[in-house]
Amino acid sequence: MTATRTDVEPGPPRELLYRRRVGLVAAARELWASRELVWTLAERDYLARYKQAVLGFGWALFTPVALMVVFTVFFRRVADVDTGGAPYPLFSYLGLLPWTFFSTSISQGGLSLITNKMLLNKVYCPREVFPVSSVVVAGIDTAIALLALGALFVIYGFVPRLTSVWVPVLLLIQVTFTTSVALISSAVVVHLRDIRHALPILLQLGLFATPVAYGIDTIPAHLRGLYSVLNPLAPVIDGYRRTVLLGQQPAWDLVGLGGASSVVLLLVGYRLFKRLETGLADVA
Amino acid sequence: MLPEGAISARHVWKRFRADRSKRDLRDSMRRLKAQLGGRRTPWTWALQDVTLDVEPGDSVALLGPNGSGKSTLLKILTRVMYPYAGSVDVSGRVGALIEVRAGLHPELSGRENVYLYGTLLGLRRREVAKRFDDIIEFAELQQAVDRQVKFYSSGMQMRLGFAVAAFLEPHVLLVDEILAVGDASFQHRCTERMHEVLAQGTTLVFVSHDLAAVEATCRRGLWLQNGVVQADGPLAGVMGGYREWIDASAASGGTMDGIVRLRRTTVAPPRRDEVPRSHGPLDVELSIESPESTPATVCVGITEGTAAPIILLERQLHLAEGRTDVRCSIASLPLPRGRFYVWVVAYDVKRTLLPWQPAGSFDVVGPDLDRSPHGIVQLAPVHVETTWDEDRGDAIPSAPVRRLGSSRG
Numbered sequence: 001m002t003a004t005r006t007d008v009e010p011g012p013p014r015e016l017l018y019r020r021r022v023g024l025v026a027a028a029r030e031l032w033a034s035r036e037l038v039w040t041l042a043e044r045d046y047l048a049r050y051k052q053a054v055l056g057f058g059w060a061l062f063t064p065v066a067l068m069v070v071f072t073v074f075f076r077r078v079a080d081v082d083t084g085g086a087p088y089p090l091f092s093y094l095g096l097l098p099w100t101f102f103s104t105s106i107s108q109g110g111l112s113l114i115t116n117k118m119l120l121n122k123v124y125c126p127r128e129v130f131p132v133s134s135v136v137v138a139g140i141d142t143a144i145a146l147l148a149l150g151a152l153f154v155i156y157g158f159v160p161r162l163t164s165v166w167v168p169v170l171l172l173i174q175v176t177f178t179t180s181v182a183l184i185s186s187a188v189v190v191h192l193r194d195i196r197h198a199l200p201i202l203l204q205l206g207l208f209a210t211p212v213a214y215g216i217d218t219i220p221a222h223l224r225g226l227y228s229v230l231n232p233l234a235p236v237i238d239g240y241r242r243t244v245l246l247g248q249q250p251a252w253d254l255v256g257l258g259g260a261s262s263v264v265l266l267l268v269g270y271r272l273f274k275r276l277e278t279g280l281a282d283v284a
Numbered sequence: 285m286l287p288e289g290a291i292s293a294r295h296v297w298k299r300f301r302a303d304r305s306k307r308d309l310r311d312s313m314r315r316l317k318a319q320l321g322g323r324r325t326p327w328t329w330a331l332q333d334v335t336l337d338v339e340p341g342d343s344v345a346l347l348g349p350n351g352s353g354k355s356t357l358l359k360i361l362t363r364v365m366y367p368y369a370g371s372v373d374v375s376g377r378v379g380a381l382i383e384v385r386a387g388l389h390p391e392l393s394g395r396e397n398v399y400l401y402g403t404l405l406g407l408r409r410r411e412v413a414k415r416f417d418d419i420i421e422f423a424e425l426q427q428a429v430d431r432q433v434k435f436y437s438s439g440m441q442m443r444l445g446f447a448v449a450a451f452l453e454p455h456v457l458l459v460d461e462i463l464a465v466g467d468a469s470f471q472h473r474c475t476e477r478m479h480e481v482l483a484q485g486t487t488l489v490f491v492s493h494d495l496a497a498v499e500a501t502c503r504r505g506l507w508l509q510n511g512v513v514q515a516d517g518p519l520a521g522v523m524g525g526y527r528e529w530i531d532a533s534a535a536s537g538g539t540m541d542g543i544v545r546l547r548r549t550t551v552a553p554p555r556r557d558e559v560p561r562s563h564g565p566l567d568v569e570l571s572i573e574s575p576e577s578t579p580a581t582v583c584v585g586i587t588e589g590t591a592a593p594i595i596l597l598e599r600q601l602h603l604a605e606g607r608t609d610v611r612c613s614i615a616s617l618p619l620p621r622g623r624f625y626v627w628v629v630a631y632d633v634k635r636t637l638l639p640w641q642p643a644g645s646f647d648v649v650g651p652d653l654d655r656s657p658h659g660i661v662q663l664a665p666v667h668v669e670t671t672w673d674e675d676r677g678d679a680i681p682s683a684p685v686r687r688l689g690s691s692r693g
Binding site: 011012124 | 396
């Protein structure tokens with residue numbers, strides 16, 4: 001047979017070429033229809049982790065609390081952080097919660113398509129369920145880590161301010177941004193495998209590029225707008241501190257920039273994901 | 285709009301990279317450089333202009349040797365893969381019976397896995413709950429349902445996966461070689477279940493090397509050869525052509541060449557006017573052509589069709605340059621009635637000389653195996669000649685007879 005010659009191929013006529021067009025609305029609708037699958041996958045990852053680890057759910061608390069202790073003991077010695085009068089452990093923990101959510105989502109979600117490649121090759125489902133369920137798992141972790149926040153409030157005799165009502169708005173931006181990055185990184189990692197080794201380092205750098213241990217005031221005022229566009233977590237974290245600890249409004253201009261940038265990133269990222277998705281089973 | 289359960293795949297083309305290099309940044313750079321230099325990346329066609337229209341309720345077998353594009357076509361119908369050109373439309377709920385261990389998580393219990401796997405296959409949790417008892421009963425896992433799946437035997441895992449899929453109630457069912465594993469009694473129930481599903485009007489696309497199972501199940505055949513449709517029509521005709529091709533290619537030697545070539549395989553009893561019988565003699569004769577003089581380990585396996593052998597017979601020998609004839613004589617064949625396949629591999633210290641491949645088949649005349657009791661998985665169909673004695677002493681009226689057998693899980 002000469003059918004599998006590889007040099008000069010006859011090939012299909014041009015007008016037959018398969019074009020997969022998925023509108024974002026149709027994709028989102030399909031994802032919504034698969035919400036039970038997202039939940040089941042998240043549950044699977046959670047149960048599996050819980051059964052393997054002695055500490056179980058305790059791990060969700062361990063990472064942010066350990067970092068908070070490290071920051072409190074060391075970071076404050078070398079850099080004089082202006083917390084606006086709030087206790088530093090509370091100040092840094094409020095930054096660590098969204099950061100840990102983000103970094104867990106990306107480190108798990110970024111590899112989610114690779115770790116599930118057996119399934120990708122066998123079962124059809126909208127592929128974004130894998131990174132999205134990683135974000136859900138990170139969300140459950142964060143909910144558990146909130147316990148330590150409550151403990152800190154008690155220890156320092158500190159009561160959250162009334163302006164905390166703005167937290168859901170900030171949370172929405174945080175989730176939007178995190179989901180976009182998880183989608184993009186997961187699809188890119190499948191096509192360019194060596195990125196996976198760079199992910200942990202990028203996340204390490206991200207911890208210092210984000211106002212977790214320090215405040216956003218460290219950034220010169222005229223650069224804060226650009227900073228918020230590039231790193232929407234910055235105005236979000238700053239917003240948590242202002243509303244919960246200081247009884248202020250969030251810096252709405254920066255939050256707006258960060259929010260807009262997150263939404264754009266989600267649209268671009270989702271589109272990119274859907275485009276790369278077509279070739280997933282060929283390369284995974 | 286297609287009616288539910290219909291398949292329409294028109295002029296489907298699919299290609300893969302011929303170089304199969306890893307997908308990382310370094311390779312992408314190299315590829316980019318090659319493209320800028322005007323060289324085109326080489327592609328191999330897996331499917332060329334394949335058209336398959338199936339009416340609701342019809343049953344189609346995809347026939348063809350390994351690498352002919354059957355699984356690729358099935359993956360495209362499942363929407364796991366996308367075609368390079370052409371259009372694919374499958375309407376209604378699509379259920380795919382896949383290699384099941386992919387969907388199971390070893391750390392979770394059987395119960396949790398049923399939900400996980402059901403949701404993966406597109407059921408709602410409510411629907412899984414409704415079918416849960418049926419699924420567990422079909423898989424015969426009532427006792428093990430809350431045990432972690434990593435403590436299941438491979439047979440139990442297989443049953444669990446298939447049972448979930450068997451209760452999907454899809455409009456279109458795609459089956460890829462699923463029945464090739466598992467014990468005979470479970471295979472039998474799977475086939476029965478598949479016929480039940482067919483009777484309800486489900487459309488079936490079936491890939492299997494088990495031609496007997498195909499004949500018992502399908503009405504229509506599509507024969508693929510190197511990604512091109514060779515024949516399409518009523519099963520009997522297509523199957524006839526395919527069988528002729530198998531015989532012709534078997535006569536011209538092995539289908540896959542390694543460093544050495546399998547010129548001819550003969551599987552027959554030493555007296556050529558006889559047929560293979562249980563506990564009778566059988567000779568496997570291989571004619572191997574080698575381009576060089578080399579020591580080699582030749583290994584003959586007898587399987588039920590899949591790559592996993594029941595019996596492995598190995599021999600160190602020396603292949604001469606040119607042709608070497610090897611005969612392996614089995615004095616007594618421990619197999620029950622049925623069709624079996626001879627697989628062959630040859631290797632030396634550092635290389636595979638001939639890849640593991642099917643080289644021939646034979647039918648054994650003899651007794652059937654005893655049916656295994658519920659919940660006991662028989663791994664390999666080996667027939668052992670036995671006599672039983674029952675010694676009923678007067679003092680103990682019901683002396684138990686010890687049964688020999690292996691049960692797992």
